[in-house]
Amino acid sequence: MTTTPPRNPRGTRAAMSLAAVTTALLIGLPGTAQAEPGDDEVDIDELTQRAEELEESYDGELIQFTEIKGRVEQAEEDLEEVESRLDASRAGVSTIASAQYKNETGLDPALHAMFSSDPEEMFSDAATLSYLGQSQSEQISELIDTRDEAAEVAEGLRTEMADAEELIEDLEAQREDVEERIAEYEEEQVPxxxxxxxxxxxxxxxxxxxxxxxxxxxxxxxxxxxxxxxxxxxxxxxxxxxxxxxxxxxxxxxxxxxxxxxxxxxxxxxxxxxxxxxxxxxxxxxxxxxxxxxxxxxxxxxxxxxxxxxxxxxxxxxxx
Structure with missing residues (x-):
């Protein structure tokens, strides 16, 4: 009777734990919050339309809004670029996980016990990365750095959008007063x-x-x-x-x-x-x-x- 040799439990645990680590990095760890507006949120196009409707009341361009709008548009471009890099980085790390999962003996035995620890703690420790091959270490570090960069850019975009909305709301609230003052200016005799x-x-x-x-x-x-x-x-x-x-x-x-x-x-x-x-x-x-x-x-x-x-x-x- 032919029997199948038992799989190395430590090797299996190591390979599967690496997959778990990568899964945590890819989907489990905090990433970029959604920057797109929800159903109850305004976007920059809506705010721009509201600004254009105010321009006549304020006798010309709302220069403050123009400045903030420029920063919003730049942040949107930056977020698109960094998320593209994040997707590419995720794909690279996913390849590492796939290869290690399929080849249970592909890891240095010294990593077996380490990979059985908590995935997030393991890869948050820079010393752990030194045990990996340089290429793998760099790819995983790049994923973490790019994820953090994307989150920072997304937060900046949300802040700029909030500032733009607050500004437009303030200008709308002052609209009638400004229109009355401009009418008074037009009637004044200025030397x-x-x-x-x-x-x-x-x-x-x-x-x-x-x-x-x-x-x-x-x-x-x-x-x-x-x-x-x-x-x-x-x-x-x-x-x-x-x-x-x-x-x-x-x-x-x-x-x-x-x-x-x-x-x-x-x-x-x-x-x-x-x-x-x-x-x-x-x-x-x-x-x-x-x-x-x-x-x-x-x-x-x-x-x-x-x-x-x-x-x-x-x-x-x-x-x-």
Whole structure:
């Protein structure tokens, strides 16, 4: 009578435990939470539509929402890329598990007892990975790292989406008040040259005479109160408020340099003065030190690459 040799129980346990480890890594360990909106959640397209409906009420682009939307879209692209790498990494580790399961003697005997331990604890210990072959160790480590990266990107996306939704809700709540203020601004008689004879020539930068009456009034009041360490620029050819004379840049340094401590403090004073008097003056938004103020709150601006683009060397003020 022919008998089948008994299988090595420790070898079987080792091979199956490795499969269990990989299963834990593939499906059991915390991974990326779903970033797609559920039935009761908004998505960026819905928020964009709501923002577009608000633009007329706020007399133009909602620059804060545009910044957050850009970060949301970048996070979505990043998540898609990292999840693609995660899928590839999972496939590689799955191959390791399959090979070890089919070949019960393929493991170093020194690993048999180790593989009988708790899978999650075993592979959370970096020392354990050193017992594996280098290629296998690197593949499993890559899976763990990529899984964590995907979770971090997904969490960042959820945070940006929450910020975007909160911003739109705040703007919608203020909509009627803003519309009433804009109507009042349109009825006011603003002096065409409020600072004539009192503004030094050294303060008059590019496009000075092209500012609208309201923006000129804001500009001149600030210059007369705080001075101007560098020329103030207003009208220029651009797609933003500068292009229609509704914005001026109050320079705190030249050549793209970080301002001195004194001028940095001055820029902060100017931005705060514009905030404190926003309703009276008709200030639409302010940009200073990579932040945007609009409708009562500050929002971080995405990094645009240098001190000027990030508004560290000047305070940008736009008017209605």
């Amino acid at each position: 065409e040259t409020p600072g004539t004879g009192s503004i030094p020539d050294s303060a008059m930068g590019w496009g000075w005479s092209g500012a609208t009456p309201r923006m000129a009034a804001i500009r001149d009041e600030i210059v007369m109160r705080f001075g101007a360490p560098y020329p103030v620029g207003c009208l220029r050819s651009s797609a933003d408020d500068h292009g229609v004379g509704q914005a001026c840049d109050f320079m705190m340094s030249s050549g793209g340099a970080i301002p001195s401590a004194e001028n940095q403090a001055l820029g902060t004073q100017i931005s705060q003065y514009a905030i404190d008097n926003a309703d009276r003056l008709g200030v639409k938004y302010i940009i200073w030190e990579q932040q945007i103020w609009q409708a009562g709150s500050w929002t971080w601006m995405s990094d645009r690459g240098d001190n000027t683009q990030n508004h560290y060397d000047h305070v940008h003020i736009s008017s209605y």
